[in-house]
Amino acid sequence: MLEVINLTSARGERTLFRNVSFKLDASGLLHVAGTNGSGKTSLLRILCGLGAADAGEVRWRGEPIHSVREAYWREGVYLGHANALKDDLSAIENLLMACTLAGRPASDGDAREALHAFGLAACSHLPVRALSQGQKRRSALARLALSTQARLWILDEPFSALDVAAVAHLEKLIVAYLDGGGSVIFTTHQDAAISARITQRIDLDKASVAAC
């Protein structure tokens, strides 16, 4: 579904990665590995269409993503370093807004349930600025529970700042999503239990693509 051809990206004089190519099919789980500053976030931003590559192309269902834009984003979810939460809105308001923007409007009940599952039942109506870092991350991730119709999740460090229970819940979500035919691209420095499901790994330090 997602096809990446000879992607090259540079920051100023320094080349971050060169000629990265891979193909990701349904139920594929791609782990992007690399040290800090190796260009993982840049790669993910290019994959979702926020960043521009210096060379190469990203294709979704055979079409360059820049020519199918909204159709691609309707099927994709990007969760970056920033939680994309408004401090003055509550977790539930943030979640409903994110779902509307993604073209998959959710009901109040669904949103509450998704936050519930992440252990945020008690604070779903508090303004996000009153939440802790981990709680904020969890309210951002709750969006995934309502994005199962999407076909591609691009997750930048989804496990950062999470406690053990939240990590387990997120892994459960990802596994269920993969079983449903979705594809996931993610970066992490933690040794996640999800590793068993990884189908491909890109190491940006070695610029190698390996099938697992």
Next chain:
Amino acid sequence: MLNVMRAVIARDLTLAWRRRSDVFTSMIFFVIVASLFPLGIGPEPKLLLAIGPGIVWVAALLASMLALSRLFASDYADGTLEQMLLAATPLSVIVIAKVIAHWIAANLPLVLIAPLLGLQFGLPADALAVLALALALGTPSLSLIGAIGAALTLGLRGGGVLLALLVLPLYAPVLILGSLAVEATAAGLTAQPYLLLLAALSLGALSLAPWAVSAALRISYE
């Protein structure tokens, strides 16, 4: 598409309401700037009447510009703008919704309070009504043109000053037509041509600005 617009407008108005001190600051700025002139110039009815329309308009322009930096900056900082760029709805539609909400929160209060300020300059009743009407027709183009500037200066150091330099010259036609409309009424002439031109400027800006803003936003992310 319409429900996304509605949701974005509702979201931005909720945020503006929860941060209403920001709204009041630009409104109070407007009142203070427009009130300083009569104090400085002294009670000279003829002079005040002659400069009143221009001063109220300049003050409205500045107050409207002060609020511009809020349009995208906080969404840029917390990452929600990123999600808008990746939305299933065309970005220009979201931009229109954001500008509408911004106009309601930042410019509508100026339109409503302007007749009160006009009183300080001894403007006659019909000129006060035209002042409010001219502001109502002209400020949408200020918001739209300003949005282009706000998007272009997003994430830049010292973006605030650069924004003013970019946007204020483009505000000149609105300022000229707006104060002419009020002056014409005060002189007993019709203000209709000026009001029609103001409306035309706003419609023109509405048809072009959203695309320019979307392009500028995408550039600022790449």
